[in-house]
Each structure stands twice: as structure tokens, then as C-alpha cells.
Amino acid sequence: MEILNINxxxxxxxxxxEPRFSEENxxxxxxxxxxxxxxxLDEEGKTMRxxxxxxxxxxxxxxxxxxxxxxxxxxxxVQGRMVSRFYKNKKGLRQTIIAVEASDLTII
Numbered sequence: 001m002e003i004l005n006i007n008x009x010x011x012x013x014x015x016x017x018e019p020r021f022s023e024e025n026x027x028x029x030x031x032x033x034x035x036x037x038x039x040x041l042d043e044e045g046k047t048m049r050x051x052x053x054x055x056x057x058x059x060x061x062x063x064x065x066x067x068x069x070x071x072x073x074x075x076x077x078v079q080g081r082m083v084s085r086f087y088k089n090k091k092g093l094r095q096t097i098i099a100v101e102a103s104d105l106t107i108i
Contacts, residue, residue: 007081009100011036012108015074016053019066030063032056032070034078034100055099057083062105069107077106 013036020031034054042048056078058066070076080102089095 009078009080009082011054011078011100013037013054013076013078015070015072015076018072019070021063021067027059028063028067030056030058030066030070031099032066034076054078055097056080056102057099058102058105062102065105065107075108077108078102079104079106 011034013034016033016035018032022029022031034056036052036054038050038052039047040050078100080100083099083101085097085099087095087097
């Protein structure tokens with residue numbers, strides 16, 4: 001029996017930096033970080049907040065949407081899939097970048 005594998009991400013958070021834009025082969029690309037917060041209770045029962053930052057990559061019409069409406073602190077919903085990219089740094093060591101490749105965005 002083959003096991004079903006699903007690579008799907010849903011995030012709701014805030015854009016945590018000014019988006020960066022580039023163009024490759026006539027396709028616009030936006031890259032930015034999305035901050036999400038998760039509440040939890042500390043040892044004394046006080047509600048605390050843990051923040052996580054996610055690298056997001058949007059292309060084409062989604063990048064244009066971010067170019068028009070995206071700014072630091074803007075609430076945003078992101079749907080997409082996790083992708084890993086590898087490169088060698090200046091010291092020749094292999095580095096990994098994990099990002100969410102957006103397939104849909106919701107301006108909140």
C-alpha cells in the first residue's frame with residue numbers, strides 16, 4: 001500500500017519585512033518573511049506568545065499582488081508548499097533554505 005504524501009501549508013500572520021522583488025525570465029518574484037504567533041501557557045499559567053518566521057516566495061500575479069498591497073506588518077494568509085533549496089556558502093559549506101512557495105494569498 002502506497003502512503004499518501006501531502007505538502008500543503010496554511011499560514012496566517014503578518015509580513016515581517018518589506019518585500020523584495022526581482023525578475024527572472026520576465027516573471028516577477030517577491031520574497032518576504034511572514035511572522036506567525038502561537039499562544040501558550042507558561043509555568044505560572046500566564047498566556048505567552050511564541051513567534052515563528054517563515055520565508056515566503058510568490059511569483060507572477062501573487063508577486064504583483066504583494067507589490068501593490070504588501071507592506072511590513074500587513075496581515076496576510078498564505079497557502080502553498082514547503083520547498084528546500086541548497087547552495088554552497090563562501091566557505092564551501094552546503095546551506096539549506098526552507099521556504100513556502102505560495103500558491104494563494106489572502107489579504108486580511
